[in-house]
Amino acid sequence: MTNLPTQIQKCIILRNGSEIWIPAVKAEQLEQACISGERCFVKLKDAGDRTINTADIVEFLTAEQMNDRARLKAGEYKCSFGNWHDKKKICDCKNIAHKKYMELVCKKQEEKVMREKTSEERDSIKLTLDEMRQKLANKFGMKFKMAIKKKG
Numbered sequence: 659m660t661n662l663p664t665q666i667q668k669c670i671i672l673r674n675g676s677e678i679w680i681p682a683v684k685a686e687q688l689e690q691a692c693i694s695g696e697r698c699f700v701k702l703k704d705a706g707d708r709t710i711n712t713a714d715i716v717e718f719l720t721a722e723q724m725n726d727r728a729r730l731k732a733g734e735y736k737c738s739f740g741n742w743h744d745k746k747k748i749c750d751c752k753n754i755a756h757k758k759y760m761e762l763v764c765k766k767q768e769e770k771v772m773r774e775k776t777s778e779e780r781d782s783i784k785l786t787l788d789e790m791r792q793k794l795a796n797k798f799g800m801k802f803k804m805a806i807k808k809k810g
């Protein structure tokens with residue numbers, strides 16, 4: 659026996675493309691019967707008393723699997739990072755993940771350095787970092803506000 663709440667639905671896909679949603683608990687009982695090779699007509703009380711031939715069932719899908727199916731039909735694809743992309747777009751998740759990781763490593767490194775230095779050294783490092791960021795900002799034609807004011 660499964661303990662799934664009845665409000666969770668599963669979709670039965672028939673050979674003719676029909677999609678019938680019934681409570682997951684009942685769908686799974688039917689699924690088990692199909693797996694064990696039972697082939698018969700069943701009346702689905704949760705689907706308007708519709709009677710179907712279980713031999714015509716091609717799939718039992720969860721709501722999530724149905725969603726995936728709809729997206730695949732719409733031309734999207736799921737990359738190895740589990741994100742959906744339009745078929746015309748190339749997945750950039752690897753680079754994004756790598757960039758995030760590098761940013762985290764740099765931040766941790768910066769925090770570590772900052773902890774070990776005196777306040778004067780910290781200011782000097784911040785100034786150097788600010789200057790580097792400003793050069794980068796200039797390169798891309800962006801405005802940049804200095805966090806530390808230059809002495810003298």
Ligand SMILES: [Zn+2]
Nearest residue numbers: 737741749751
């Ligand atoms: Zn991706």
